Amino acid sequence: MSVLIKNGRIITAADDYTADIFITGETIAAIGRNLSVSAEQVIDAKGLLVMPGGVDPHVHLDMPFMGTFSSDTHETGTRAALFGGTTTVIDFVLQKQGHSLHEALTEWNKRARGTAVGDYSFHMAVTDYNENTKQEIREMIEQEGITSFKTFMAYKGALMIDDRQMTALMQEVKKQGGLVTVHATNGDMIDYLVAKHKSEGKLAPLYHYLSQPEVTEAEASARFTDIANYTGCPGYIVHLTCEGALNAVRNATRRNQKVFVETCIQYLLLDASLYEKDFEGAKWVMSPPLREPKDQATLWAGINQGLVQVVATDHCPFKWEQKLMGRNDFSKIPNGHPAIEHRMELLFSEGVNKGKISLNKYVEVACTNPARIFGMFPRKGTIAVGSDADIILINPQEKHTLSVSSHHMNVDYSAYEGKELTGKVKTVLLRGKIAIDRNTCQVAKGYGQFIKRNKIVQTG
Ligand code: URP
Ligand code: ZN
Ligand code: ZN
Numbered sequence: 001m002s003v004l005i006k007n008g009r010i011i012t013a014a015d016d017y018t019a020d021i022f023i024t025g026e027t028i029a030a031i032g033r034n035l036s037v038s039a040e041q042v043i044d045a046k047g048l049l050v051m052p053g054g055v056d057p058h059v060h061l062d063m064p065f066m067g068t069f070s071s072d073t074h075e076t077g078t079r080a081a082l083f084g085g086t087t088t089v090i091d092f093v094l095q096k097q098g099h100s101l102h103e104a105l106t107e108w109n110k111r112a113r114g115t116a117v118g119d120y121s122f123h124m125a126v127t128d129y130n131e132n133t134k135q136e137i138r139e140m141i142e143q144e145g146i147t148s149f150k151t152f153m154a155y156k157g158a159l160m161i162d163d164r165q166m167t168a169l170m171q172e173v174k175k176q177g178g179l180v181t182v183h184a185t186n187g188d189m190i191d192y193l194v195a196k197h198k199s200e201g202k203l204a205p206l207y208h209y210l211s212q213p214e215v216t217e218a219e220a221s222a223r224f225t226d227i228a229n230y231t232g233c234p235g236y237i238v239h240l241t242c243e244g245a246l247n248a249v250r251n252a253t254r255r256n257q258k259v260f261v262e263t264c265i266q267y268l269l270l271d272a273s274l275y276e277k278d279f280e281g282a283k284w285v286m287s288p289p290l291r292e293p294k295d296q297a298t299l300w301a302g303i304n305q306g307l308v309q310v311v312a313t314d315h316c317p318f319k320w321e322q323k324l325m326g327r328n329d330f331s332k333i334p335n336g337h338p339a340i341e342h343r344m345e346l347l348f349s350e351g352v353n354k355g356k357i358s359l360n361k362y363v364e365v366a367c368t369n370p371a372r373i374f375g376m377f378p379r380k381g382t383i384a385v386g387s388d389a390d391i392i393l394i395n396p397q398e399k400h401t402l403s404v405s406s407h408h409m410n411v412d413y414s415a416y417e418g419k420e421l422t423g424k425v426k427t428v429l430l431r432g433k434i435a436i437d438r439n440t441c442q443v444a445k446g447y448g449q450f451i452k453r454n455k456i457v458q459t460g
Helices: 074-083 101-112 131-144 163-176 187-199 206-210 214-231 243-253 265-269 272-276 278-284 293-305 320-326 343-352 359-373
Strands: 002-011 016-024 027-032 041-044 049-052 054-059 086-094 119-125 148-152 179-183 235-237 259-264 310-312 391-401 420-430 433-437
Touching: 002 359, 002 391, 049 359, 054 074, 054 259, 054 310, 054 343, 054 359, 074 086, 074 119, 074 420, 074 433, 086 101, 101 119, 101 131, 131 163, 148 163, 163 179, 163 214, 179 214, 187 206, 187 214, 206 272, 214 235, 214 243, 214 259, 243 259, 243 293, 259 265, 259 293, 265 293, 265 310, 265 343, 272 278, 278 320, 293 359, 310 343, 310 359, 343 359, 343 391, 343 420
Parallel strands: 002 041, 002 049, 054 086, 086 119, 119 148, 148 179, 179 235, 235 259, 259 310
Antiparallel strands: 002 016, 016 027, 049 391, 391 420, 420 433
């Protein structure tokens, strides 16, 4: 199978030029002006932007959590991702406390293999670090191509590890060539505030927000950064939301330390005023919670300063009936919200089209950096000869409106209902195949491949 994309304006993290792209099989074979090749399929991209497929390194598909499962499977979630221009996602395998990493991986493989529509990889969440787990770190990296290890400094009793485990894990991961990622919030402080609010009869979603003040994230981010510095292990903070936490990372740069930072699209665009909508606020109950406009400003600036390298989603959808589990108690509302489908278009519309970030920065934070940081570059995350032909075509001026009635995620509400965007993903290629065109998905369940990742190279 061969495809020729003609006359497109190609944007990568570094370049902006007009050329044709010739694809044979799954990869890009040639890029040049007026290529004289014959192809089985020709796409005229005049007037469109041609960019690498998006890489979302933070999604939770079919994940057991807070007494239920996130509602998108690997099939529905990766298909929805494709509709929005994300061709590769990294999902989280959760070790069960008292069990091995391999057991968890077997479980997740059963869910994802043969069902994913788009490409995917796994982070391994280490929730119980001990001598057995230590042995498994090397095997995950060398045999399974899983090179990043997720830790939680919150969710005590289910997912949280303590600082003793964190230090030991980081030493081992550094030795084996991996990266430790972290949900950096102070679990004990949060648990205290949750209990306090409940004892005072404060049970609405607003108290989810008030139980996780900025200091809980700033403190944990600084602590994680210090442990990463001590151990020398590459570190990555997931879903960073606020000024205090980003300042902890900014401070670390003064000792020439690099900690990677991911924020998520919702923290750039939505704010905590949504928790004032009584129980409807449950739609945005996630951890950390949405913050304040001043934090949004800090995050946009952080992207342009190079302090925030990645914009992800933390896609963790729950249907309304699942959210209702916390009708009378905010601490029982499953944490998470749907976003996998909308990240690329939201960031384009609100970031690029509103002049907050450049086109190159857009590709950098949504495609290239996640691929590079997590050991998939240059196979993923760029447009270059030899790379996978994961390519999206965007009409930069087309307007459309987000709604539950038109999205493809398996969830019965939209976190962005009625929001009008400028910039629409028109065509998506995944490994050389047209996956999305004319608003239909043209690849089947099972087309998505597991992407083994390389060891982590700490870049500047
Ligand atoms: O609220 C969230 N973020 N749910 C998913 C689990 C996590 O903490 O990332
Ligand atoms: Zn988290
Ligand atoms: Zn998450």
